[in-house]
Amino acid sequence: MAVLLVCGCKTDFKRFESDRKVSFNAGWEFTLEAKEGVGNGGLDDRNWSEVKIPHDWSIAGEIKQENPSGSQGGFYPGGIGYYRKSFSYDSSWDGKNVSVTFDGIMSNSEVWINGQSLGTRPNGYVGFTYDLTLYLIVGENVLLVKADNSAQPNSRWYTGAGIYRNVWLNVKNKIAVAQNGTYIVAEDISNKSATIKIETVVENTTGDKADIQVVSIIQNRAGEQVAEIQNDQSIDANGQSTLNQKMTISNPACWSFDDPNMYLLLTKLVSNGEVIDEYETPFGVRDIRFEIETGFWLNGENIKVKGVNNHHDGGPVGAAVPDDVLYRRLKILKDMGCNAIRTAHNPFSPEFYHMADTMGFLVMDEIFDEWIASWPWEDYKDRGKVTHGYHEHFEEWSQRDLTDIIVRDRNHPSIFMWSVGNEIPDQCYPEGPERLKPLMETVHRLDPTRPVTAGCCFIHLANDTGFSSLLDVTGYNGGGGSVFYEKDKAVYPNRKFIATEIPHSFQTRGYYQTQTDMRSPQQGIHVPNLTESEVFADYTNKYYSSSYDNSSVRISARDSWRRTDSLAYVAGEFRWTGYDYLGEAIKGWPARFFNFGIIDLCGFPKDHYYYYQSQWTDEPMVHILPHWTWPGLEGKVIPVWTYSNADEVELYLNGKSLGAKSNKGQQNLTWDVTYQPGELRAIARTNGKVVSEKVMKTAGAPASVEVIADKNAFKADGLSCVHLEVNILDGDGNFVPNAGNQLKFEISGPVENIGLDNGDPLDLNSTKLNERKVFNGKALMILQSTGQPGEVLVKVSSQGLASASIKLKSL
Template identity: 30%
Template structure:
């Protein structure tokens, strides 16, 4: 037997090495496209002139900028792409396919003026056989892409941008006339699974389709398995049936298992032969693992308990929109893995092939889902498109061992239109259909849906359909308090103890420009973000029945409809949109990583102002047992790191540079982290005082100026005065202030003040008053005077009449201080407001 296997190995390797020129080729078509935003009537025809069009490369989107400007909405409509294709002598006689990895969201493809095909859905690949449409020499490819709203195409609405364009790679695939299927929903044409892994043996089940030309003689399929070092493991030869299918089982003795800690990958090479000649060949990943979800015990992998610690990830990037090159997709996955996470939810759609390949290689377990979000349309077309998206996703990605869950809906009751209660049973019916399709396409994996925190999913029966329930929970951000998070989970588990549960989303905003020693819900300070995540992590760790979690989100991402402190961004990321880490990232790294972690959590606020000798808490995240902190070379003491992977010190800031150094030991190897914090004391005698009026948070503007948190007036200092004076946050709290990048200065206010007083020294001052109406819709609802002494600087001031709602207005005033500065506010209609104030001394007396 051993001699036979060695002979088989030698023959297999000899045949595989002979593949060379006759196997398929894959050529990038990413360069040299002409693009036009619009819909010219004859753009598909060869004689159409595109000389005035813009030259672009793929990936491309027409929505890089417009979702992030202050104009409501962004372009959603058609755009055209055209490119020349040369069919040279090496391609003549080959079968030719156009392969698109993604175009959003409807694509119509033409070759030499004839339609090659159409595809619906912005997040899955598609391919067309163009052999009969091409000729030797010059050919013309034209593609119409349309990202318009369509009630029959999910997603209908969502908290992310629907970027339009050909935003993933485009390929020309050339094959022999007999080849593995490329048009089976743009899949590999081969399904690989591991139905049996026990007693030292792993069975590999392989099922594929060959498009066989009748003129091709003696067709066989040679299937070979190789280990991670590309050493041969096993080979089998198959004949195809009349329908082109081939089915076989192969075995691997003592297979190495795939897991997050050891993501061991085999590969399967499938070669189609005519006689002894290889005429087509592909390679697919293979990983041996098995897993289970249990309502009481949680998740297990390869027979061992494993808590899923994960993140959600959207596919866009600052300055790129969704046109992210493969290297940045891979880098995102590397960042996630490096932090110690073992799980990623690809929200809310199938993602680039490079993402799945990276997850296989790095050891990241994957929940992948289709973009059916917020609500459905009750139509056959919507249901059919949803079904096609599930089939596309599974066939294209089912060979990746990293994938463990297929999802097909997210928060599907969140935006059900008022008066459309008929959509609830229709959604349940659609979910049953999609769940059945997922099981039909891939019986080896489990299904899931993510719910938002509402019991309606249980009441309608939707919670009884998928194998695993995901809950998107934001107690302490969108509602209630952080302590209500654990209570919700316990209630669900008590009522449905057999349901496996994942916390599929949780998060809070973190704007690195905003900071507070008294953080509060909705303030977007990184301090509240850290408090929120520390609390949630502790509550999840205390609940062993939880299978795992996926925080929202690893990276900030584009969301045009959002206002918030940075409009058009969802800022719940551990990283900024341009991939800079926030301090909260290091909390998770300290909790999850096996590397030595030591991080002084001041990176989000390296520039500070405050009262002289201000004392503030400095936290250090670490997975060491103890840490010593130094300030300007002086030890502040050694502290034990708690179960939350944190140690804290009260630090008195010195004026100027504060060099912080943390030191710890990892198995006798010293680890250090340093940070430079600059501190400027501010008193009533300072040359400049900037106040973020109405806010609990300081704000760092684009000039580096720190606007400090507001306060009621106290003698010898500054602050607002008035019996009715009330701090007001914008209504709603995500109000976009137009024509400014300093939105936080205008999103909070003091309403009902009668005076704002500064006990500054005598002298001449420049005063800048900041206003924005975020509460009243119409002019005439708020009118007031602004005075210093007896002089009226703003008379009968109506912010809406002056500049409109949600728009900034700045008023510069020069005034003298005689025993202090007092800016007074006199009400005429409604209550006066003030959003910000900057006082700058020009001269002393």
């Protein structure tokens, strides 16, 4: 298979500006109250307030049971919001084309310039560009944006609301490379060379035919030129042309997980010896393929996809996710051994793909969560999954949205598959394959280098309609009994398999139950109860889920990965989910989300994190669960588990060995331990040598607050963020895993709180407040620069505890 090269921005993922593209985030005003005068730029000035773009108004709203978003939307508010930006005409724009790009407006947006409507866009996940050139005036200009997220529910999870992604102003010459106008494919890749095919679209908006030279230069990551080609090109007046070029790179440095090497394509347009346009496209050289019997291959190496599904929200910050917050979330996954992310279930921000490129993640880029149909047990099959979902727009907009995303993202080396749907009910009907075919045809036309998939649940119905067999690679979601692959392998021997969404397992950080809670175990592999009766009977809460890997749907995390790893023809799996996410609160009010993630809403790992780390990494590690602070359970037998990648683990209680056990071929090790306060110690050995050690101590009463910053200095740019992890400690400095103390934050200096959370699905307080309880001993505050330099002091206090302070610098 030919392989795509990739990217679309500078390898420094934090900055994307160029001579042609500058940030247009500053200077916006916002109102939720304006009703009259839409389109004339003259909405009532008394209702406007300054906001920072990206902006999500929903996350700052009150969580209420009566909000029409319901449990799917986490009971957050929707509504209609308006944004306004005034800006002066710049004389440097004379004779040039000026446009504005919105990377994401949630949702059903309309944009005006100086009272002139530029268009509407219903899909809140798909970016778009409007040409402003004909409507700009000398002097003051006004952009007005309507973001209509009032029709609820319109999604199966929290969407956010407003201009929640970046806005860009594009200024280019009348003859220029089109936006997203380069397409790069690497072929015939070997250690000695790689053939680079470049397709460049050039636009000419002058009234005259133009004769130019297109110069394409490839630079390595050191900035050294490694290839160059030049061709003459003629473009008709007010037209465009496509030029195909081919170059060779010697001794290519291929893109991979461990070494995500990027190249840069510099495209120059030359007229009469003068450079009239420059356009940069980062890319990576790599070879991907799927084989029927052996799954996925990257650069000639057979690789298991070790993936997670993630939604687009950033937890405490909602849908408007700063770069630093997104990077931290991805780094935590990388440290777990994760090598792939599925964009569940819509396109993500451009910044995400740039980070995936430069950090070394594979990406399954997913476009749609629904088409037209509803589930087969519903009365009306053509009404979608939710009342006001994308089914209302699919027939009119799906091809446009799909095209825009493919063209925008197809140069990213991280993307290795396109997914055109997730658990699409249409798969169950005869119409499903007919709706699938034109989507696949569009993807194959725009990007023939990557396979097309979709996440199929009720796989037996998708098989019956022929839907699943049309896909280049068939995606198996865990829903509807899509757990066992062997039966389909026997019936469809030439099928290519990947587990797109499995397992669905639940954990609440620091919460444990010894009685198994599984949904539909008869369709999967049942996990036995760990004890005859519940050990932690006093801790039962239906909104929380056990961290023993005994709370799930159909199959546990351990059984799911064991099967995926043992079946060579299954390319890998994307588990549901990497992070807890807002919405889809399946237990209903008063929960704002459920416990799907390996990592909680704040980015604090749960026990499952260490299970995957034991399976997905080679760096020696060992982890113990549960914690060892259980007042009132003295004398009770508690199952103690370890996760490790070492050969054996020996467990000690208060210095006494409870025995060493072989870890070879095991998913976890377990000891039945009679609880007594003190110290649990796990020692992991490989080849007889100690390679890792973990200690768990019984904590006393809460005594002090601890604050840990992920950085002590940050840029005074209005963008950079600092994460403050807050822990409750006892008098000996031990973490208190059952603490629930109320915290108060006092902040001075040029920062603002953009999100304070604790990971508790039942805590409905606003994340914008400076007070919150810890949940099971922990909380997280995210601070963002206001754009000014200076010293920052944060004091965190709790009644009856020793407070903590931390000093930071904005530079």
